[in-house]
Amino acid sequence: MIKALICDFDGTLCDTRAAISRVLLETYRYHAAPEPSLDAIEATLAGGVTLEETFGALSPNLFNDPDLCATWVQVYRQIYNDGLGIRSSKLFPNVPELLSSLKEAGVAVVIVSNKGEAAVWNTLRYFNIDGLISGVVAAKDKLATKPDPASFSTRILPLFPRIAPHEFLVFGDTTADIRYARAIGAPVAWAAYGYGEDASCRPLSPDAIIDEAAQLLQLIHDRNGSHPSTTSISVEADIDTLDQSQNLQGPFRLFCDPSSDQTTTRRAIDEITRHLFSAIPAHLTRIDLVVPIARAGVAMLDAAVASLDGPAVSFAIGVKNKGTGDVRVELSTGPASSTSILVLDTVVATGDTVACAGKMLRARYPNAEISLATCYASPEALTRIEREGLYRHVFVAVRSSGCIEGWLSPPINGDAGERLFGTTAPVVELAA
Incomplete structure (x- = not known):
């Protein structure tokens, strides 16, 4: 017991990764000493070592003197407790x-x-x-x-x-x-x-x-031998959005530009997806099944699979009547079982299609944890995803300002699948 x-x-x-990194760098700047790399700082975090051991690992030549090291520790803690550390946690x-x-x-x-x-x-x-x-x-x-x-x-x-x-x-x-x-x-x-x-x-x-x-x-x-209260732990999705860096703004601008051809648009989505996966925590990349929502989600597939460890791939074919709002989703043949599923959709405007796909995946794989990765999502869709509780984790590259006409999320121009793959042939076909 x-x-x-x-x-x-x-x-x-507590996620203090950013806090520790920022305060360490501020400590080095305070002493006008050469700053360690972020990779070196990350390596010290993995060992769970003391602050003294951290300084010793980052600058062994500088911290052979215990008294000097103690001074640096004092400065670090002063900076941390003055607010920078807590605000960054x-x-x-x-x-x-x-x-x-x-x-x-x-x-x-x-x-x-x-x-x-x-x-x-x-x-x-x-x-x-x-x-x-x-x-x-x-x-x-x-x-x-x-x-x-x-x-x-x-x-x-x-x-x-x-x-x-x-x-x-x-x-x-x-x-x-x-x-x-x-x-x-x-x-x-x-x-x-x-x-x-x-x-x-x-x-x-x-x-x-x-x-x-x-x-x-x-x-x-x-x-x-007891049972937790059903209301103790929130079942709402964890929604993470990337920081808007210059690296992300370039490909996103190309994606939104109506003059971009299919090749340029697909290349932009591939780059956005790679940025998105670089920010997903390592423990959440142990995905055993990837499900792109065709057609637009297929543009994310290559970058997603390259970031994961050999997942199976199935497809969700989503069809939405833009006039009535009715949604129909069909799933292709997939593995007999799965414990961790990642759904891909380039643009999530209303959340109708990803909700329908999530329900079908939940019915097929009742014990699986289902997550969603998207390049662009509206606040309305994210609110719905949180409310319905179908997705445990949601990763968003860019949040839109809203959804209009029941399906279009500005500044995206037109249907994302049509812009990526044209208006005729489907990208994938379901097995008979």
Whole structure:
């Protein structure tokens, strides 16, 4: 039985990737020192190491002096806690609901982090979830950090003297968390959506693998022989939109330009799709079935498949009567089973076609997680997708200002499928 949760912070409850990177770079600028690359910073995040170890990895020649390193750590924490770190952070989806549900179920939550204790508490208060946490054990007073088990015996067990080590569950995203759990004799759930590398964490054989925070509640209830409330965890889609960079604006302008020919338009969609997939978290690219909605969604297929690990491909043929708004979708033959499906549609204006396709895929693959990737979507369509709960994740390159005439999403000119492939022959045909 699980009576208490020992939870990591960075990469598990809170997405602090941007915060850490920005504050690190500001620290180097403060000292007028050469800045490390973002790739080097990313590599330190994957290990779940302390701030001192981070500086040592980024600039080993500079930080052979512990006193100098301590000065840099102090500057970093000052910049972080002055606001830049907190403003650049965001909670992972469903974290507040998860913590609230655990509190209602009587499962205490203690955060054990290699981050500074003040930064953890300040961030919890900023997101108004500090009241859901029973305690924070973080970098303070030279206490040994994860994976060393000292914090468990000296800081955690005294808080919960009646809970045995095996009645705790450790939840974290890096090898440090998994090794910490093994050292204290507790089961461990690996947050695969966080910063830890699959190649390093999976071989350590965590007791459970969590692809999104909401799954943890079900795991705990399963182990405790109880059932979670059906209203505890939101089932609305997680909708992520790309930052509008110059790299994205160029191909999108070509896509919108009515003078672009079919080849140019398809090339623009291919480039937009590649930008879109570069921003999708690694744990969500383990897709085993890709379903482009023909015809327009087929233009995204090559770039999508190139970004994934050998998925099967099926097609959804969508036909919409622009006058009546009636939609008909047929699915081509697909694999017998699937656990993770990605639907592709270039433009989602009303959401009618993707909703119909989602319902048909749900009927065919009732246990699969279905996600959607689109180059251009209207707010009305995204609201509908959230409301209907058919798609777990939605990735949008550009959001439009709205939908007009029941199907056209400006500034796109005309039917996207016709602009990409013409008005006559279909791109794919269903098997008889």
